[in-house]
Amino acid sequence: MDRAETFRRYAEWVEETSPLYAVLTRAVADDPDLLDVSSEASAGQPEPQLLLAAVQALLLEGREHPLARFYPSCGGDEPDDDPVPHFRDFCLVNEQRLRSVIATRRCQTNDVGRSAVLCPAFEHVARTAATDSLAQIEIGSSAGLNLNWDRYRYDVSGVRTFGDPDSPVTIATEVRGERRPPLSRTFPPVARRRGIDLNPLDVTDEDDVRWLRALIPPGRRRRRDRLAAAIEVARENPPALVEGDVLEELPKQLSEAPADPALVVFSTHVLYQLEAETIAHLRSLLAEYSTEQPVRWLAIDPDEELGKPTYRLVTFVDGDATESRLARFESYGNWIRWHAD
Ligand SMILES: C[S@@+](CC[C@H](N)C(=O)[O-])C[C@H]1O[C@@H](n2cnc3c(N)ncnc32)[C@H](O)[C@@H]1O
Structure with missing residues (x-):
């Protein structure tokens, strides 16, 4: 193009x-x-x-x-x-x-609305895995705001509110379609969380915070306020972010993952910035590591209709991958349509 x-x-x-x-x-x-x-x-x-x-x-x-x-x-x-x-x-x-x-600069929009669609997927993984706690690695985490997903309050229209009632961040979303996404009152505990980014943004750095704000269209007040609140949460609970290319850093992060919790790798709106060979290499790294323990990869990207990203769960076990479509959702989490059982 x-x-x-x-x-x-x-x-x-x-x-x-x-x-x-x-x-x-x-x-x-x-x-x-x-x-x-x-x-x-x-x-x-x-x-x-x-x-x-x-x-x-x-x-x-x-x-x-x-x-x-x-x-x-x-x-x-x-x-x-x-x-x-x-x-x-x-x-x-x-x-x-x-x-x-x-x-x-890079396009590093970090939108916590995406946590509204990560939540049910983490719950889905916790229900389907043999253990209920999670170890998480986020690829392309930007400032790492979605690594704090369990520190936000969620308001699911027509369903209920859940999450941290005292959080300064409220994420409002709507469930569309017949299927209810899995949403528990309590989140699966997170044993370890790490983010990998070529250029992690620092929520205590004035220029980085200005860049995060600048990536939001000027009339989107709700997103701007939500970002400010998520930055406040991240300053209190700094996400552990590693600087580097995913292909170089992921093997190390996988090898350091604890054995018992279910291992979840996730990437939201990142694959469109990677070459096809990089994505293929990433898949083979995950497949290779799955001979040690199963790995679940939530890949959320705008890969079909513009603005309506698809949401896949790829489960790697003993080197083999099975793929299922979990949901469709609006890019900033305003609605979600759940597909999985
Ligand atoms: C559009 S942002 C999405 C940020 C976040 N995942 C979200 O959805 O809010 C894409 C991020 O991927 C990172 N990224 C792109 N290529 C990468 C690579 N090869 N290795 C690690 N991070 C990468 C960028 O630096 C950027 O922070």
């Missing part, structure tokens, strides 16, 4: 959730100068998200420009006029800085 087409597809994807970003990315698709600024993104990184986040990061730093009025995240009052000329001007005035941010 060429660069302009990537921006057009992104515009389609955000049409409902961020009309501002849809208008801006459609304009960028027809603007060779701005396409060129976005071309600084490193291989495999999504250019639309990086350009938009880099712009918002500079606005969040406090750069003054009429564009800020279109960004509620920066105190903007969302005027009715056309944002495109202001966006173009901002990009050209700040071109060098934008190029440098785009070249050095």
Whole structure:
């Protein structure tokens, strides 16, 4: 797909959730100068998200420009006029800085709404495994906010609330379809949790926190507030994150996993950033390790319809893999449709 087409597809994807970003990315698709600024993104990184986040990061730093009025995240009052000329001007005035941010940052959106779909999967694993506690390794954990999944409160519309009633993070979700996902009042205990990321984001670092905020479209207030609360939880309960490439770090993390708890590896919205050979290699690492103990891999990625990620559970035992589709869900956990028995 060429660069302009990537921006057009992104515009389609955000049409409902961020009309501002849809208008801006459609304009960028027809603007060779701005396409060129976005071309600084490193291989495999999504250019639309990086350009938009880099712009918002500079606005969040406090750069003054009429564009800020279109960004509620920066105190903007969302005027009715056309944002495109202001966006173009901002990009050209700040071109060098934008190029440098785009070249050095990665798309690392860390959304705890995904914990709403991880929860029932962890429960499913705990029910199907011979033991009820879990050892977890998250691939592509960003700031590790989903590693704290059992420290949040969940409000499942029409079903009930569960989780930590005192948590500052409430994740609201809706169950669609006939099947109820498995949801217990108490979570399976977590014996060990580790995250692996090429570039773990540090919730105590001002620039990293600004980048996490910049990755959320400016009008998505609920996501912004939820992120702020999850950062608060992570500062109290720092996730153990390891820096490095998944293929290099995973064997070590697998070998250190305790023997008794069920071993769960999970990745949410990560595979789209990996080469096909890397994914194949990752699968073979998991298969190889499963000769020592069974490994369950929850792979959650937007691999089918745009914005409607699928959710697979791959169980490796003695080198063999069996795969089942667990659910479909909205990318930020707003709803879930459970498939598994
Ligand atoms: C879009 S973010 C998703 C973050 C988090 N899983 C979530 O859903 O909220 C993808 C993450 O994968 C990481 N990543 C990409 N390639 C990787 C690799 N080869 N090894 C380790 N982490 C990687 C990125 O740095 C980024 O933090």
